[in-house]
Amino acid sequence: GAGVSQSPSNKVTEKGKDVELRCDPISGHTALYWYRQSLGQGLEFLIYFQGNSAPDKSGLPSDRFSAERTGESVSTLTIQRTQQEDSAVYLCASRPAPPGRLNEQFFGPGTRLTVL
Amino acid sequence: DQQVKQNSPSLSVQEGRISILNCDYTNSMFDYFLWYKKYPAEGPTFLISISSIKDKNEDGRFTVFLNKSAKHLSLHIVPSQPGDSAVYFCAAELGSGNTGKLIFGQGTTLQVKP
Numbered sequence: 001g002a003g004v005s006q007s008p009s010n011k012v013t014e015k016g017k018d019v020e021l022r023c024d025p026i027s028g029h030t031a032l033y034w035y036r037q038s039l040g041q042g043l044e045f046l047i048y049f050q051g052n053s054a055p056d057k058s059g060l061p062s063d064r065f066s067a068e069r070t071g072e073s074v075s076t077l078t079i080q081r082t083q084q085e086d087s088a089v090y091l092c093a094s095r096p097a098p099p100g101r102l103n104e105q106f107f108g109p110g111t112r113l114t115v116l
Numbered sequence: 117d118q119q120v121k122q123n124s125p126s127l128s129v130q131e132g133r134i135s136i137l138n139c140d141y142t143n144s145m146f147d148y149f150l151w152y153k154k155y156p157a158e159g160p161t162f163l164i165s166i167s168s169i170k171d172k173n174e175d176g177r178f179t180v181f182l183n184k185s186a187k188h189l190s191l192h193i194v195p196s197q198p199g200d201s202a203v204y205f206c207a208a209e210l211g212s213g214n215t216g217k218l219i220f221g222q223g224t225t226l227q228v229k230p
Contacts, residue, residue: 004159033217042120042205042220043160056217091159095216104150105218107159 002026004108006092012114013082021077021111025094032075033095033105034067038088046090049075082115089113119143120208122221130229135193137224139206142187146208150218151180151191154203163204164191196228 005024013019025032034046045059049069060066064082069075079086089112093105121140129135139149147168152160166173166180166189173180179192193200203225207218 031216035218035220040222042122042222043207043218045217045219048217059217093159104162104165105216107152107161109157109159 004092004094004106006090006108006111008111009109010112010114012116014116015084016081018078018080019082019113021079021090021113023075023077023092023108025073025075025092026096026106028072029094029096029106030072031095031105032069033093034075034077035091035093036088037091037110043091046077079113082113084115087113087115118222119146120206120219120221122204122206122224124224125222126225126227128227128229129196131198132195135191135196135200135226135228137191137193137204137206137226139189139191139221140187141189141208143208143210143219144184144187145210146219148209149180149182149189150207150209151178152205152207152220153200154205154223160205193226196226198228198230201226201228 007022030051032049035043037043047067048056064080067077089110091110093107095105119142150165151163153163154160164175164178164180166182171182182189203223205223206221
């Protein structure tokens, strides 16, 4: 398909374990965003990648969270020493160009993370 | 500090009637607003947007109204259809030069009854 894909779709882990979530953006999209949606909450911005620029990490909730992106392709979000409050749906979105008024973000289906 | 608020967690309307979803924001620096629709187990999909220089944008059955003085926007769906049943998120974007990251509201679950 041509859309944003994420894997795994579901992840159950034990408290204290590390997890890695993957996002494949739409080919050619230069901007990539990670958000998370906790139960009953809206989407919360985590991190933004744009080309080779330094990422905007202002939304990461703690230093246990990190993300990488290889060029303008795959991104991985890593959560170390997971806590129960990390349980959420983690959503990835991509955008075709630097912010433009008509360039909305295209979202993947998300990864549902459950920390026991 | 919730910069974008959707105070109604749910809304139920009859098919064919108008659905009105509301959104309030606090940051006057927001200059672009979007509505996303989300079905269960799927990512949000873009629905409609409006620039802060406008007060209305229409696309088919969907119209978004912006009242900058009140820091309020609303999404009107008319006529509502059962397939419109979903969670609707309001989102705001800061001005030019920003990264384009979106600030989302909590969402409103719309149910359109046949």
